[in-house]
Amino acid sequence: MVTKRYTMRDIAELAEVSRGTVDRVINNRGMVSSSAREKVEKVLGKIDYKPNLLAQSLKGHKNHSIAIVFPDYKTEPYWKQCFEGIAKAELELVQFGISLIFYFYAPKKKNYEESFSKALKNKPNAILAVPMEFKNSVDFIRESELKKIPLVLLNSPLQKNSSTTFLGQNYFKSGRTAAQLMASLIQPFENKKVLIVHFGRKSENTSHLYDKEKGFKEYFHNSEQGVIIKVINFEKSINSLKLIKNLENVSGIYITTSKSYLIAEHLKMFPGIKVIGYDLIRENIENLNEGTIDVLLNQNPKKQGYKGILFLSDFLIYKKPIPLVKLFPIDIIIKENVDGFIKSEY
Amino acid sequence: MVTKRYTMRDIAELAEVSRGTVDRVINNRGMVSSSAREKVEKVLGKIDYKPNLLAQSLKGHKNHSIAIVFPDYKTEPYWKQCFEGIAKAELELVQFGISLIFYFYAPKKKNYEESFSKALKNKPNAILAVPMEFKNSVDFIRESELKKIPLVLLNSPLQKNSSTTFLGQNYFKSGRTAAQLMASLIQPFENKKVLIVHFGRKSENTSHLYDKEKGFKEYFHNSEQGVIIKVINFEKSINSLKLIKNLENVSGIYITTSKSYLIAEHLKMFPGIKVIGYDLIRENIENLNEGTIDVLLNQNPKKQGYKGILFLSDFLIYKKPIPLVKLFPIDIIIKENVDGFIKSEY
DNA sequence: TCGTATACTGTGCACGAACACACTATAATT
DNA sequence: AATTATAGTGTGTTCGTGCACAGTATACGA
Numbered sequence: 001m002v003t004k005r006y007t008m009r010d011i012a013e014l015a016e017v018s019r020g021t022v023d024r025v026i027n028n029r030g031m032v033s034s035s036a037r038e039k040v041e042k043v044l045g046k047i048d049y050k051p052n053l054l055a056q057s058l059k060g061h062k063n064h065s066i067a068i069v070f071p072d073y074k075t076e077p078y079w080k081q082c083f084e085g086i087a088k089a090e091l092e093l094v095q096f097g098i099s100l101i102f103y104f105y106a107p108k109k110k111n112y113e114e115s116f117s118k119a120l121k122n123k124p125n126a127i128l129a130v131p132m133e134f135k136n137s138v139d140f141i142r143e144s145e146l147k148k149i150p151l152v153l154l155n156s157p158l159q160k161n162s163s164t165t166f167l168g169q170n171y172f173k174s175g176r177t178a179a180q181l182m183a184s185l186i187q188p189f190e191n192k193k194v195l196i197v198h199f200g201r202k203s204e205n206t207s208h209l210y211d212k213e214k215g216f217k218e219y220f221h222n223s224e225q226g227v228i229i230k231v232i233n234f235e236k237s238i239n240s241l242k243l244i245k246n247l248e249n250v251s252g253i254y255i256t257t258s259k260s261y262l263i264a265e266h267l268k269m270f271p272g273i274k275v276i277g278y279d280l281i282r283e284n285i286e287n288l289n290e291g292t293i294d295v296l297l298n299q300n301p302k303k304q305g306y307k308g309i310l311f312l313s314d315f316l317i318y319k320k321p322i323p324l325v326k327l328f329p330i331d332i333i334i335k336e337n338v339d340g341f342i343k344s345e346y
Numbered sequence: 347m348v349t350k351r352y353t354m355r356d357i358a359e360l361a362e363v364s365r366g367t368v369d370r371v372i373n374n375r376g377m378v379s380s381s382a383r384e385k386v387e388k389v390l391g392k393i394d395y396k397p398n399l400l401a402q403s404l405k406g407h408k409n410h411s412i413a414i415v416f417p418d419y420k421t422e423p424y425w426k427q428c429f430e431g432i433a434k435a436e437l438e439l440v441q442f443g444i445s446l447i448f449y450f451y452a453p454k455k456k457n458y459e460e461s462f463s464k465a466l467k468n469k470p471n472a473i474l475a476v477p478m479e480f481k482n483s484v485d486f487i488r489e490s491e492l493k494k495i496p497l498v499l500l501n502s503p504l505q506k507n508s509s510t511t512f513l514g515q516n517y518f519k520s521g522r523t524a525a526q527l528m529a530s531l532i533q534p535f536e537n538k539k540v541l542i543v544h545f546g547r548k549s550e551n552t553s554h555l556y557d558k559e560k561g562f563k564e565y566f567h568n569s570e571q572g573v574i575i576k577v578i579n580f581e582k583s584i585n586s587l588k589l590i591k592n593l594e595n596v597s598g599i600y601i602t603t604s605k606s607y608l609i610a611e612h613l614k615m616f617p618g619i620k621v622i623g624y625d626l627i628r629e630n631i632e633n634l635n636e637g638t639i640d641v642l643l644n645q646n647p648k649k650q651g652y653k654g655i656l657f658l659s660d661f662l663i664y665k666k667p668i669p670l671v672k673l674f675p676i677d678i679i680i681k682e683n684v685d686g687f688i689k690s691e692y
Numbered sequence: 693t694c695g696t697a698t699a700c701t702g703t704g705c706a707c708g709a710a711c712a713c714a715c716t717a718t719a720a721t722t
Numbered sequence: 723a724a725t726t727a728t729a730g731t732g733t734g735t736t737c738g739t740g741c742a743c744a745g746t747a748t749a750c751g752a
Contacts, residue, residue, distance in 0.1 A: 003445060005409070007707090007708055007709085008707075008708070008710095017710090017731085018731065018732045018733075019732080019733085020711090020731065020733075021730085021731065021734055022710075023710070023711080024730095024731090026709095027709095027710085029711095030729095031729065031730055031731080032729095032730070032731090033729080033730060033731085033737090036730080036731080038639065043693065050440065051440050051708085051709070052404070052441070052707085052708050052709070053441055053442070054400050054403055054707090054709095055707070055710090055737090056708080056709055057400055057707035057709095057737095058398070058400045058401050058404055058707090058708080058709080058711080058736095058738070058739095059708080059709050059710050059711085059735050059736070059737050060709085060710070063351075094351070094396065095351075095396050095399055097351065098673075099553075145685065169686070170685075172687065173682065173683065173685065173686065174683075176682045177550055177680065177682040177683040179682070180680055180681060180682040181680070184530055184531055199715080205466040211737080219682070229415050236710045257536040282452065285465075287726085292374075325373075327686060327689070328686070329677070329683065329687045331675075331677065331678075331688035332677075332678035332679075332680070332683065332688050333524055333678075334523065334527070334678070335526060336519065336522045336523040336525070336526040336565070337519065337520075337523040337675065337676040337678065339519065340515070340516065340519065340673060340674070340675035340676050341675045349719080353737090353738055353739095354738070354739070355738075363701080363702090364701060364703075365703085365738095365739090366701065366702055366703075366741090367701060367702080368738075369740070369741085370700095370701090373740080377699070377700060377701085378699095378700075379699080379700060379701085382700080382701080397738080397739070398737085398738050398739070400736080400737090400738080400739095401737070401738035401739045401740090402740080403706090403707095403739095404706095404707050404708070404737090404738085404739080405707050405738080405739050405741090406707085406739085406740075442745055447719090482709070575734085610743055647698040651750095684708090
């Protein structure tokens with residue numbers, strides 16, 4: 001069915017008023033007599049008017065700016081991928097007048113607040129941020145809400161009662177998924193020992209790591225008896241002694257960050273230990289192909305960055321509403337299906 | 347960096363010629379003196395001109411029609427999902443003047459050719475088709491190429507030397523992925539028996555089923571000794587006697603279509619048999635949650651339909667080139683991560 | 693020297709929505 | 723009655739591109 005697309009001019013003719021009056025009724029700008037309003041509304045009730053978004057955004061063309069508050073990604077391959085997604089979106093969107101302004105912060109220098117303030121001060125049309133620690137962000141969230149600047153937060157735990165969008169994964173479920181996979185890899189379970197390994201300082205945004213831990217533990221607690229779970233923490237780099245001391249009688253290791261390749265490198269003298277980690281960064285993929293990592297859960301940082309920008313620009317260009325929460329599915333990657341995920345575009 | 351967006355008018359001023367001349371140079375319409383052409387090209391070399399797609403398509407606004415040659419989906423949940431993806435895309439695209447015209451065919455009645463011919467006769471601006479059997483399609487592919495009608499084929503094996511787009515998955519890899527998962531589920535392997543189950547008539551488009559079979563067999567052949575693989579075929583419905591006779595000493599079943607729920611229902615008296623199937627249709631998800639199906643590989647029919655339409659409409663509206671092949675990643679779904687895939691939008 | 697064919701160049705309008713502004717009609721004020 | 727305020731209208735222009743068409747300049751034949 002080819003349905004005719006009505007324009008405001010069509011409506012004006014049908015209602016026997018001028019284009020201006022139709023415009024005022026549709027966008028309720030006021031200054032319309034009730035008789036004229038009725039005539040227009042009668043026509044609008046009969047036909048299905050959809051404004052032409054192309055014309056709409058051609059006219060209202062401003063150079064929309066999106067501020068990106070982002071960690072200094074060069075040190076972290078995870079953030080590098082996320083950045084690539086953002087860059088990809090930018091490439092596609094310059095033609096619609098979208099421009100990105102980056103405000104990098106160095107997690108170690110604790111200048112997250114400083115960067116965010118600077119971003120807000122420059123009055124962007126929208127903001128995409130990777131929050132450092134959640135409690136530091138509430139003021140910024142409030143401020144952007146007050147100024148009606150749409151804000152998307154990446155990779156952050158959920159928060160109720162906010163018009164801000166949270167984009168990431170359900171980390172608790174992520175832990176449970178890892179656990180189910182681990183269970184099928186290490187069976188039978190009698191006296192099996194499993195390690196959960198965290199990387200990162202507590203001062204940083206690490207609460208999602210503990211959500212993963214909780215999910216992982218809950219799965220084994222509920223369904224598989226006799227599995228012993230032990231948790232160890234590393235800061236940025238690895239302490240080999242500490243790790244090896246903990247590896248005795250271990251059947252599986254679950255690493256809650258993208259750093260699993262650091263662990264995998266130490267496992268050559270401990271064959272048979274099953275490893276589950278996160279993210280398709282180069283080092284992890286190499287280990288997956290060699291068999292030193294068994295499963296990678298994909299957090300899709302590239303897609304997250306891309307989608308975040310797309311949400312904001314669809315709002316700025318087409319006024320499409322932004323959903324409050326966008327949870328990405330948890331991709332399970334093994335040696336045999338990894339190819340499709342490396343190549344895949346979106 | 348806020349990069350200025352140049353318009354043809356800007357270029358005209360910089361090159362000290364008229365807008366018309368710039369237009370003629372950029373779109374090589376001829377009728378330009380070499381001196382004027384040089385002036386314009388000099389400016390074009392310095393700046394980065396990107397035409398404004400909004401203005402471009404606002405001008406050339408036609409009611410683009412896309413013909414959909416599609417199996418009568420009511421009988422098959424798989425195609426129903428695919429149809430939903432197409433319908434979703436249509437909803438978003440009416441505003442850009444895209445309208446879809448459906449040409450359904452009933453696989454049993456063998457009226458696929460008839461429907462495709464009818465679609466071609468009505469001269470659509472683009473075609474999306476689900477080929478019935480590949481060899482029946484070559485003539486149609488040639489004809490659409492000849493008439494320069496862009497064509498996207500869903501769920502079809504690859505074909506070289508064609509300007510037609512193939513959208514689907516790598517079915518061989520899909521089989522290997524299933525095999526790796528099966529291997530981790532049924533270990534240890536000594537004298538284990540595994541079943542491959544196909545559904546569907548050979549006259550229909552079933553070649554991808556055999557690609558899956560090949561991949562599955564190859565994995566076990568190369569890596570895991572001592573596993574016995576047996577293949578059985580069913581037409582549309584299941585023959586219980588035939589199935590049960592084949593179930594003795596079977597450790598795992600790999601079903602190459604979305605019909606795994608039919609098998610799962612017969613397995614209540616054979617606990618412990620691992621089942622791997624395809625697609626997130628309701629019946630399969632129920633069995634996954636109950637534990638009678640262990641893994642589902644997601645072929646993402648909804649996304650395939652959606653993306654297919656999006657490719658074509660991006661071409662019609664924005665003249666974006668369509669890639670020749672789009673292979674979707676192979677999603678692995680287990681009980682713990684299934685939620686995120688049901689809810690996920692794109 | 694005029695006409696005209698040809699090669700080139702510049703201008704104007706269309707697309708559809710948004711908005712500024714000018715205009716009309718009526719009511720309220722002086 | 724003349725002026726001013728104000729609610730309510732209609733028109734013109736803008737956005738950037740594509741295309742039709744109207745110009746201009748030069749060369750060439752009559």
